[in-house]
Amino acid sequence: MTQEFDVMPGNKAVAHGVRLAxxxxxxxxxxxxxxxxxxxxxxxxxxxxxxxxxxxxxxxHSCMAxxxxxxxxxxxxxxATCSQGLAYMHEVVAQATNYRTPLVMAIANRTLGWYWSxxxxxxxxxxxxxxxWLVNFVETNQECLDMTLMNYKIAEDYRVLLPTMMSLDGxxxxxxxxxxxxxxxxxxxxxxxxxxxxYPVDPTVSKAxxxxxxxxxxxxxxxxxxxDVMNDAKKVIAEVDKSYGEVFGRSYGxxxxxxxxxxxxxxxxTMGSMTTAARRAVDKxxxxxxxxxxxxxxxxxxxxxxxxIELAEQVESIGVVDRVMMHGTGGGxxxxxxxxxxxxxxxxxxxxxxxTGLGGEDIPxxxxxxxGKKILxxxxxxxxxxxxxxxxxxxxxxxxxxxxxDSCMHPGSDGCAGCGASIxxxxxxxxxxxxxxxxxxxxxSGVNYGGVVKVPWVLGNFAAxxxxxxxxxxxxxxxxxxxxxxxxxxxxxxGTVDIGLQSISGAAERGESIIWLCYDNxxxxxxxxxxxxxxxxxxxxxxxxxxxxxxxxxxxxxxxxMIMAAHRIPYIATASLSYLPDFKxxxxxxxxxxxxxxxxxxxxxxxxxxxxxxxxxxxxxxxGRLAVQSGAWPIMEIDHxxxxxxVKPRELKPVKEYLAPQRRFRHVTDEQLEIIQGYxxxxxxxxxxxxxxxxxxxx
Amino acid sequence: xxxxxxxxxxxxxxxxxxxxxxxYVANWRAYKPEIDYEKCVACGxxxxxxxxxxxxxxxDKMPKIDYRFCKGCGICANECPxxxxxxxQEDES
Ligand SMILES: Cc1ncc(C[n+]2csc(CCOP(=O)(O)OP(=O)(O)O)c2C)c(N)n1
Ligand code: SF4
Ligand code: SF4
Numbered sequence: 148m149t150q151e152f153d154v155m156p157g158n159k160a161v162a163h164g165v166r167l168a169x170x171x172x173x174x175x176x177x178x179x180x181x182x183x184x185x186x187x188x189x190x191x192x193x194x195x196x197x198x199x200x201x202x203x204x205x206x207x208h209s210c211m212a213x214x215x216x217x218x219x220x221x222x223x224x225x226x227a228t229c230s231q232g233l234a235y236m237h238e239v240v241a242q243a244t245n246y247r248t249p250l251v252m253a254i255a256n257r258t259l260g261w262y263w264s265x266x267x268x269x270x271x272x273x274x275x276x277x278x279x280w281l282v283n284f285v286e287t288n289q290e291c292l293d294m295t296l297m298n299y300k301i302a303e304d305y306r307v308l309l310p311t312m313m314s315l316d317g318x319x320x321x322x323x324x325x326x327x328x329x330x331x332x333x334x335x336x337x338x339x340x341x342x343x344x345x346y347p348v349d350p351t352v353s354k355a356x357x358x359x360x361x362x363x364x365x366x367x368x369x370x371x372x373x374x375d376v377m378n379d380a381k382k383v384i385a386e387v388d389k390s391y392g393e394v395f396g397r398s399y400g401x402x403x404x405x406x407x408x409x410x411x412x413x414x415x416x417t418m419g420s421m422t423t424a425a426r427r428a429v430d431k432x433x434x435x436x437x438x439x440x441x442x443x444x445x446x447x448x449x450x451x452x453x454x455x456i457e458l459a460e461q462v463e464s465i466g467v468v469d470r471v472m473m474h475g476t477g478g479g480x481x482x483x484x485x486x487x488x489x490x491x492x493x494x495x496x497x498x499x500x501x502x503t504g505l506g507g508e509d510i511p512x513x514x515x516x517x518x519g520k521k522i523l524x525x526x527x528x529x530x531x532x533x534x535x536x537x538x539x540x541x542x543x544x545x546x547x548x549x550x551x552x553d554s555c556m557h558p559g560s561d562g563c564a565g566c567g568a569s570i571x572x573x574x575x576x577x578x579x580x581x582x583x584x585x586x587x588x589x590x591x592s593g594v595n596y597g598g599v600v601k602v603p604w605v606l607g608n609f610a611a612x613x614x615x616x617x618x619x620x621x622x623x624x625x626x627x628x629x630x631x632x633x634x635x636x637x638x639x640x641x642g643t644v645d646i647g648l649q650s651i652s653g654a655a656e657r658g659e660s661i662i663w664l665c666y667d668n669x670x671x672x673x674x675x676x677x678x679x680x681x682x683x684x685x686x687x688x689x690x691x692x693x694x695x696x697x698x699x700x701x702x703x704x705x706x707x708x709m710i711m712a713a714h715r716i717p718y719i720a721t722a723s724l725s726y727l728p729d730f731k732x733x734x735x736x737x738x739x740x741x742x743x744x745x746x747x748x749x750x751x752x753x754x755x756x757x758x759x760x761x762x763x764x765x766x767x768x769x770x771g772r773l774a775v776q777s778g779a780w781p782i783m784e785i786d787h788x789x790x791x792x793x794v795k796p797r798e799l800k801p802v803k804e805y806l807a808p809q810r811r812f813r814h815v816t817d818e819q820l821e822i823i824q825g826y827x828x829x830x831x832x833x834x835x836x837x838x839x840x841x842x843x844x845x846x
Numbered sequence: 847x848x849x850x851x852x853x854x855x856x857x858x859x860x861x862x863x864x865x866x867x868x869x870y871v872a873n874w875r876a877y878k879p880e881i882d883y884e885k886c887v888a889c890g891x892x893x894x895x896x897x898x899x900x901x902x903x904x905x906d907k908m909p910k911i912d913y914r915f916c917k918g919c920g921i922c923a924n925e926c927p928x929x930x931x932x933x934x935q936e937d938e939s
Contacts, residue, residue, distance in 0.1 A: 545869075548870050549867055549868075550867070550868045552899065552902050554899050557867060558868035558869070559899075565897060565917075565919035565920070569898070570894075599868070601863050604861075727894055764920060764921070765923065765924040767919075768924065768925050769924060
């Protein structure tokens with residue numbers, strides 16, 4: 148059998164799996180290092196290579212709910228996330244189980260913040276482990292593709308009918324290139340027929356649907372049944388692995404893979420991408436005459452109890468490598484599970500734990516070799532050090548460079564050359580002064596400027612910026628300092644108009660005297676230019692690409708000015724980095740209003756982004772000016788309900804002049820241009836009318 | 847800036863705004879801005895617009911570029927109303 152292959156990163160292999168499985172619904176939300184999975188899928192859909200409902204969700208909680216809804220209704224469904232995104236989904240992840248939704252979710256592992264890192268460890272997937280999903284870990288990019296297909300086959304089997312999480316290590320798999328064989332779609336069609344839900348939420352098909360409400364008296368019974376189903380899944384997993392092998396020529400051992408275990412007297416246990424390095428360490432020890440074998444845990448839920456007991460009977464020493472810490476238990480995840488499995492047996496074998504690779508640090512062959520040596524030494528001995536943390540020396544980056552100057556921001560940063568977000572941040576902080584607390588939902592600026600400011604700059608979670616601010620503000624108010632310290636956000640458009648909106652709305656309605664500052668670069672830039680609710684009509688982004696079927700973002704952006712005006716807050720303004728005196732005046736006004744305890748002041752500042760809009764970095768300020776002069780970004784304020792246009796060009800420039808230098812609009816046709824121009828003219832007229840009418844009647 | 851070994855609380859990493867200093871980025875640059883002081887009228891626009899805060903005002907109000915912090919984005923040259931700033935290609939070396 149010949150199969151085509153291509154060299155590709157793990158994330159692309161997953162996307163190909165989704166394409167080959169003819170997935171029908173794909174809700175998405177970006178997060179590094181998962182994002183390129185959903186970008187590759189959007190490319191497939193944009194080019195007509197996958198016929199799917201692709202849904203740009205406004206946050207992961209919704210994203211998972213969309214997935215559950217779609218799967219319950221009988222559609223083959225896929226989504227992907229990791230880290231903060233997975234944690235934010237948590238409630239709905241739990242709900243997916245009893246609705247028996249056989250969706251597949253790829254987790255491109257990444258450390259879960261408290262300490263933030265883009266690199267992988269299993270702190271993100273660990274809290275989701277015991278919710279009744281099937282959870283598997285892959286080692287290679289080929290396995291990413293194969294397991295995506297196998298997971299649907301397993302999950303949709305009526306003996307199972309459960310959601311499945313597939314964990315691929317961020318960076319090590321998500322971004323690294325490997326050879327991947329692509330099965331022919333017709334063969335996949337034969338092997339994986341369309342999903343047919345037994346009880347879809349569709350009254351034209353079924354009068355019954357999965358229930359979430361059962362009396363407490365039945366909980367224990369149903370939980371037991373669920374446990375039985377998970378146990379039954381082991382058989383299905385083995386069957387599917389075998390049948391995949393027969394049809395496509397690759398199988399992986401089902402629940403576990405054993406490597407050089409035949410005559411082993413010692414065992415190293417791994418999961419995920421570290422396994423490849425562990426194989427080499429085992430080879431080296433074998434070449435030195437040591438009888439060590441490797442056990443790769445492929446499925447963590449259900450847990451391979453039987454396989455572990457069988458090997459534990461054979462060997463005299465076990466070492467478990469964990470890329471996660473279960474705080475308060477003294478050890479890692481697989482370690483605790485394995486100890487638990489062995490406790491009530493007759494087996495007496497030392498089980499040592501190595502906790503390493505946290506935050507995405509590499510787990511090199513040399514380390515695994517040393518671990519192997521230690522495991523071998525434990526043979527026939529009582530363990531002295533049950534859990535060992537394998538950490539490396541910290542290499543500090545270059546020390547800060549001394550300079551002269553008294554701005555609230557230090558010079559130099561990690562941001563792109565020509566980044567406008569930095570100009571806005573400096574103007575904001577220099578105007579408010581050093582008694583300011585910044586709450587920063589994750590974004591480009593947090594990464595690039597959070598480390599170079601001279602005020603407390605606190606990373607808050609993405610959906611909860613205004614809630615963090617509320618907490619800080621109320622504590623200050625309680626201590627009599629509400630008029631001494633400003634509380635401001637430094638939020639992107641994603642953190643404002645999408646995932647952050649509920650929290651802002653709550654704070655606005657409660658009248659928290661805080662400053663919401665949104666710097667709007669019209670997409671999720673930090674994760675690599677995905678569309679947001681503030682991305683303008685027809686703009687190309689990495690999740691609204693241009694292809695045979697798609698022509699950029701088909702929706703218009705939200706009008707935040709009016710959304711905030713509906714909250715009747717005292718001060719609302721738009722601004723631009725190209726009109727700094729106007730912006731400074733507005734910051735001062737926001738400071739005044741909040742200091743007086745009048746309520747929330749909302750500032751929404753336009754920020755041309757050289758990287759995401761594709762223009763020459765020297766033109767950042769020029770493009771910002773063109774946006775204002777063409778009416779694409781009207782500069783206005785609503786002061787205690789009174790609207791005013793602050794910059795009023797005598798005649799608006801044609802919007803074409805603003806769009807032309809930006810490559811995100813380069814595909815725009817004359818017809819599309821006319822539509823854009825029409826909306827701009829219309830909005831401008833509406834604002835003129837509002838201004839003329841004076842105070843908004845509902846204030 | 848994040849600091850180690852300063853915290854009174856075991857296992858608590860700290861940010862400390864008292865740690866002062868900029869970030870050296872001169873090696874990012876392909877083009878270097880040069881100010882022609884004959885043409886400069888000290889309007890200060892380049893100072894406001896430099897994303898890196900790499901331009902300071904001197905005692906005589908003139909802008910002065912601290913090249914250690916300049917990435918060569920070209921905004922200052924583009925925005926200068928007097929065309930007093932030119933971008934010059936850096937040596938390959
Ligand atoms: C709950 C959650 N989901 C996703 C992410 C990943 N993430 C980090 S920054 C970012 C995009 C930020 O976009 P925006 O707010 O527009 O700011 P920008 O980076 O464009 O300046 C995303 C999606 C996260 N940190 N937390
Ligand atoms: S991607 Fe855009 S917003 Fe982010 S640092 Fe670069 S220029 Fe600034
Ligand atoms: S080129 Fe850019 S970074 Fe350098 S001084 Fe000018 S504005 Fe600042």
